[in-house]
Amino acid sequence: MKNNTHIISISSDFSKFPGGRYDNDGPNNAQRFKREVLLPALDQYEFIEIDFEGIAGVGSSFLEETFGGLIRDNGFSADEIYRRIKFKTRQGRIDEIKSYIDDAQKVKEKKRIM
């Protein structure tokens, strides 16, 4: 049985300056965030709250690779992400993240049908 809820503060637990998609985009990239922070937390805890407070900002590449990438590369479904991860940030950013999750899910289903 996993522990219940864990809060990830991107600024404290990762970087105030997240950015980029891959390791060759720089040290604060999304794949490293997933590998070192998000996936270990998802292994250990049932529910995750991701807090964006304190970061300088975050680009679309980082958001897409992190959350779309969970579906594309890490075997998660959109339903599981919505059930287990909550976002503490402004609504516009939450909508953007959801669009990446939904798009990645659509692509995954399309590939499954093909």
Place this chain on the structure above:
Amino acid sequence: MQKMHRRGYNIQNGNVAVVVLPNILSLLDANNRFRLRNAFLNCIEQLHDFAKCHKRICIDFSSTKYVYSQAMLLLYAELHNLKNIYPKIKFTCKKSRELRINHVLLQLDLFTFFNTHYSKIKSFNNVDNWKTSSGKYAIADNYLDILPENYLLNKEISEDLYAACNEATINSKDHAYIAERALSKVDFNKEAWWGFSEETDDYLSVSICDLGVGIPATIPSTNKDFWEKFKELFDAENHAEIIARAIERYESRTKEGHRGNGLKTIANFAKKNNNISLSIYSYKGFVGIENQEIKKVNCKKAMQGTIISWKIMKNGVTENEK
């Protein structure tokens, strides 16, 4: 004994090549006749010509009376890249007769670059707030070089500006150098982009520059019909239209469906806020977005690179009025 070259530069004593900059450094003329742009870009070309065969190059600012920040950023980037690829070249300069221009060179640390001593005689408030940065990765904590942490933009604008700069620098490193450009190569493993900020009482301007092949040459071919239209525009040298359409509907050059949101992020930052304008200079095209209106200009002479610049009017977007 001086020898005057037909393109307007001097070679003095056979060993110091001198690039004489025009009186105004600009990438866009107000009347769209491109005289200023052509003169400035000719000097950039001369600089590259000299770099191939001279060990000493002097940049002559003596006639320069006014510099637009985007042109200054391009010159700054070209000089630093040339130093990266030709480390043995000794760059020097001839100071401007205008104290303000010399203050710009001092502020951008170019007098150190030129190994030239200069004592500031007079300070110009706006120039004190010119800042630069550069990098080979996506912008991260080096963002603080151009925008201090205590800068008083409101939170959402501040975060969106960082995101836009982040995407612009990713585009620079991922897309700009897919092919060789007409001028000297770029050592993008040392520096792939150069950033610049300028603050006045009324606005904050932030720019990201790369020295790549330009947006029109990096447009994707994922959708054949779409690409065919781009190709026609490219052949017709309507580069401004290509950039404008790329903003509207960018499809990733990488052919990976989940990629390609960067240019949208860059543009939407300006599109959704009337206090923010966007200027994109790339190859022969210029696109400006201000108050939801889009301006397109096709220039005759290509710049070898891309500059993306946001101008944020302070009124209404700062936490506290300065």
